[in-house]
Amino acid sequence: MLLPWEYGVRNLARRPLRTALTLVALATVVMLVFVVVGFIRGLEQSLVVSGDESVVLVYSVNSEENIENSSIPARTPALLTASLDTAVRRFGITHVSPELYLGTRVKTEGGEGGLGLVRGVTISAPLVRRSIKLVDGKWPGDGEVMVGRLVAAKLGASDDSLMVGNEIQFEGQKWKISGHFAAGGAAYDSEIWCKLVDFQSSTKRQDLSLVAMLMSPGRSAAEVQLFCKERNDLELRAILETDYYASLQQHYKPVRLLAWFVVLLVSGAGVFAGLNMMYGAVAGRNREIATLQAIGYRRRAILISFIQEGVLLAAAGSLLSGVIALTMLNGVAVRFTMGAFTLRIDSVAILIGCSVGLLLGVVGALPPALKALRAEIATGLKAV
Structure with missing residues (x-):
């Protein structure tokens, strides 16, 4: 026969201070899991949405996978459009975007600033x-x-310092902010865009970093790749934008693995914290446990009641952390080497966080309860 469900619930209410402390400890552990998983999911999502399967990037073969180090001749866009008929062409405009892209020190009016990503573009970039x-x-x-x-x-700056009309400074020149743009979570969200000719002038460079081409329906990136191989004197390489960001996912794989390892460490620390709290909670209940056994309740029923208490606390802590994560952490911007992205508390993060919380409730309650149940009934009845 099992103990009544209300028994475990009432036990939590009888010790409000201990229950509150345990709840806060469990909620803190689950919150840390939400933060780390949200970081992983945000990084992955940023790289996934950044690529366009219809766009081909052409850049220097010597830069490997770091476009910031790429340098190609300024005549490359004209050479590509003259030699290939793969890019979209509407109303006489070829959808080809020559770009100069690099990281540089950016300073705002308030003295704030840091390493920013600047992209020099032409009017064809939005196409x-x-x-x-x-x-x-x-x-x-x-x-x-x-x-x-x-x-x-x-940049580690305030939003107010980047309002329209304010000025920022990079490459020894002051630039006026004319507007703000959004890219749906893509990597461009953390970039500064300016006119290509102005950027080339300020950096004293006449070359480009890359050329982005929007492919016509039915045309393949292999055509551009074949051209780059045939013209090996140009030292160009071509890659689909989706493949480029997929390679970045592989590049950041050690970071994601390290983050998952942190999740395991946090979960393990939470288990030990839960064990410590539950041992303290059970230590003063020896007489109660012995009395329950003396009036006929089996050890299995008492053990299930203890697990019920642990799961109730863990569920409440997970729910509390989930609400805070969704309302306060979801969408928070995080600075990273590739730019910036937002924490993403999605269904996967909620599932992992709540699963860890419930696991803490079960695993944390089992060892102290089993230890208490192994004690002799007579010894337990004499406990103070």
């Missing part, structure tokens, strides 16, 4: 980068820039 949406302001003119919605997080 190729189809995820870009102008949120407010206007497209940058001479001496102007527009900033992504996560640039403030990347």
